[in-house]
Amino acid sequence: MNRNQVLPQVQLSxxxxxxxxxxxxxPQSFKGAGFLSILELPRLAEEASTVVPGDGFNWNVETHFEGSPGSDPLQILELGLKGRLHLVCQRCLQDCSVDLAEQRRFILVSTEAEADDYPLEDEEQEPLVVSQQFNLLETIEDEVLLSIPLIPKHPEGFCEPHASVFGDDEGEAAADERENPFNILKNMKKN
Incomplete structure (x- = not known):
């Protein structure tokens, strides 16, 4: 491919x-943007505690070629995601909206072997194996799933811990009344 060649840019639907x-x-670059509702992302819909109209993700994609002297240009994919979904707060066990905003950068490769050979130290971009029938929708959903917090919760002060998680007052009183098993050792030391 000629370095000075201007590639056509295709607008993604x-x-x-x-x-x-x-x-x-x-041999072209791509650009596109849109909105995906939670219902259009089935694996994400399974994670959501409730699906509220308007929940979903705005996405934008742009590809371009970067090269260094003496090597073939590399195709780069920039992916931006911004949106909201509802999950169960792990502090109060109620619905909580989670806002996500991510920017990802991928280097597009044609084989699994190229992806395996890509240096792991490069945290700025990951290899992504592409084909003529590449499923960009699945990649967008994967990146949203990877962005979900492991322990979703409301911001501090917005909820109270659920009683079944930390016990209630009656359970704490019963625990205090139970005899400590180490009291036997304490009494043995006195004798």
């Missing part, structure tokens, strides 16, 4: 079915 088959192998 925001239709979820069109995102399931993008030809990233073609």
């Amino acid at each position: 925001a239709d979820p079915s069109a995102l399931k088959r993008v030809d990233f192998c073609a």
Whole structure:
């Protein structure tokens, strides 16, 4: 490919079915943006505690070629995600809205072997194996799933711990009345 060659830029459709088959192998760059509701991302919908109208993710994608002298240019994919979903707060066990905003950068490779050979130290970009029928919708959903906090919870002061998680007052009083098993050792030391 000639370095001075200007590649055509293809506008990606925001239709979820069109995102399931993008030809990233073609010598062109891509640009697109849109909104995906939670219901259009089935694995994410399983994680959500409730689906509220308007919950979902704005996405934007842009690819370009970067090269260094003496080597073939590398195709780079920039992915931006911003949105909201509802999860169960692990402090109060009630619904809690979680806002996510992510920027990801991928280097597009054509084989699994190229991806395996990519240096692990490069934390700024990850290899992504592409094909003529690449499922961009699945990649967007994967990145949202990876962005979900392990322990979702409301901000400090917005909820109280649920009684079944930490016990109630009656349970604490019964625990205090139970005899400490180490009291026997304490009495043995006195004798």
